[in-house]
Amino acid sequence: MYLGLDLGTSGVKALLIDAMQTVIGSATAPLTVSRPHDGWSEQEPADWISATKAALAELREVHPLALGAVKGIGFSGQMHGATLLDASDEVLRPCILWNDTRSADQAAALDADPQFRALTGNIVFPGFTAPKLAWVRDNEPEIFKRVAKVLLPKDYLRLWLTGEHVSEMSDAAGTSWLDTGRRQWSDALLGATDLSVDHMPRLVEGSDVSGQLRDVVADELGLDRGVVVAGGAGDNAASAIGMGTVSPDAAFVSLGTSGVLFVSNASYSPNPDSAVHAFCHALPGLWHQMGVILSATDALNWYAGIAGRSAADLTGALGDRLQAPGDVTFLPYLSGERTPHNDAKVRGLFAGLSHGADQAALTRAVLEGVGFALRDNLDALRSAGAAPAAVSAVGGGARSDYWLKLIATVLDLPVEVPADGDFGAAFGAARLGLIAAEGLEPTAVCRPPAVARRIAPEASLRDAFAAVHLRYRALYPAVAAI
Incomplete structure (x- = not known):
């Protein structure tokens, strides 16, 4: 048996598979996010363990019995979070999460240093x-002085x-400290933030052994002693491993808390001016590009809370037939935006509201806004050179x-x-x-799943x-200006 642990923003998922990659069972436990100030997003690391x-x-x-037969454990995790430890491995403060935007000024200052884009590709x-x-x-x-790791x-x-x-390449590539082409920490980039390689974990590939389970x-967990623990992957690279998205230009769209358009690459292909992420893949010798929007299902869940209905009820009420875009346009920038704008301070918007804008119209606008944001990512x-011919769908939003x-x-x-x-x-x-755990050839394991159905674009719409996407794009400069 083999165990996958996925540390997400809203919960931890544990999943068991056997040697034939059949899912034996899974379980989840929830997590909450603290937002003590506008733009802040934090979690207590102790809650991840609990x-x-x-x-x-x-x-x-x-x-x-299956859990007791586990021979290997792999990780997936939310990326970019800053977990700060002292010399005794005690946590110094709550972890600052991926969707926290308080450091916009510091990010701009680092980005103005040309070595960051040159070495990280981002x-x-x-x-x-x-x-x-x-x-x-x-x-x-005072906290910074005590940071040891x-x-x-x-x-x-x-x-x-x-x-x-220990960390691994796909997650480390999202820190702005990794020389992404060389797959190693950069002394120069760490020095620019008054840190050194000594503050960083050792790096392995995602499919390599990173250690063994402590006795x-x-x-305590009911597992065998000496179980092998793999390097693992950042959440999107782990999804790519799960979907078998490891060949050139293979792609998926992820509709999770955030939205991702992910394309696998056989070589390192950075183009930071496009605001596309160029990261290491979870397997040796592979990289990937992705566009990221910060609020995908997060935007739908936000609106569902206001509407007093579940997200599934709202989308289900629209029926099966795709409707033409309406008069209301939604910008899903609830936490700022990454690709293509790199704007931490912009916020969301409903535009074109009228007396006829009912609940269904606003639901459609939210779904359309996320779709248009993903189109911006595709462009x-x-x-940046990507050329996907189709995309696979993953994430909770893919149920709609x-x-x-x-x-x-x-x-x-x-x-x-x-x-x-x-x-x-x-x-x-x-x-x-x-x-x-088994020393297997990665590409032999990471095969794509069977395709149940293929959803073609609605040619008549x-x-x-495309016309409303232009309207959507015209709204960003106006919103950014205020």
């Missing part, structure tokens, strides 16, 4: 890890499980057929829906645990959505 224990306890109740976004440390240095100097969220779970300070933790990816039809039409690309099964980040993490 949630992991809770998920594994639930899994153990149903599958005790803009220094406020959500990345390096500007967070610069913010702590500038605003919490900086870990990404999933790597804090690894420390608890193995006692090792005391194994006994940016194409400017209406949304998938809309996205296929807005992107003007077929959307492939995998056959029933769990092929997301937790499954990808379990696959990495399998590869590390293509021009209408």
Whole structure:
């Protein structure tokens, strides 16, 4: 058996697979986000451990023998979070998460230093890890002086499980400290934030062994001693492993809390001016590009809370037939935006409201706004050399057929829906645990799932959505100006 642990923003998921990659069972435990100030987003690392224990306890109740037979563990995790430890590995402050935008000024200052884009292949976004440390240095100097290690969220779970300070390439590429082409920490970039390689974890590839389970933790969790722990991956790279998105120009669209358009690359292809992320993949010798929007299902869930209905009810009420875009346009910039704007301070907007703008019209506007944001991502990816011919759909939002039809039409690309099964980040993490434990060839393990159906763009609505996308794009400069 092989275990995948996916540390997300809203919860921890534990998933078991066997040697044939059949899912045996899964369990989840929730997490909450603290937002003490506008633009802030934090979590307590201790809560990640508690949630992991809770998920594994639930899994153990149903599958005790399978959990006891685990030979390898892999990780997936929310990226970019700054987990600060002192010399005794004690947490110094709540982790600053990926969607925290307080460090916009520090990010701009680092990005103005040309070596950051040159070495990382990316803009220094406020959500990345390096500007967070610069913010702590500038605003919490006593804490900064005590920092001995900086870990990404999933790597804090690894420390608890193995006692090792280790990260891997796909997650490290989102810190703004990695020389992404060379797959190693950069002394120069760390020095620019008054840190050194000594503050960083050791680096491995995602499919490599990073350590073994500590005896005391194994006994507590009901696992065998000496279980192999793989390097793992950042959440999007882990989803790519789960979906088998490892060949050139293979792509997926993820409708999770954030939205991602991900394309696999056989070589390192940076183009930071496009605001596209160029990161290491979770497998050796591979890279990937992705466009990121900060609020995808997060935008729908926000509106659902205001409407007093579930997101599923709102989308289900639209029916199955894709409708032409309406008069209301929604900008999903609830936490700022990354691709293509790199604007931490911009905020969302409903435009074109009238007396006829009912609940269904606003629901459609939210779904369309996320679709248009993903189209902006596709345009940016194409400017960076990506050429996907189709995209697979993953994430909670992919359960809405209406949304998938809309996205296929807005992107003007077929959307492939995998056959029933769990092929997301937790499954990808379990696959990495399998590869590390058994020494298997990664590409032989990371095969795409069967396609249940292919959603083609609605040709009759293509021009209408293209026209409203232009209206959508024209709104950003106006909103950014105020």
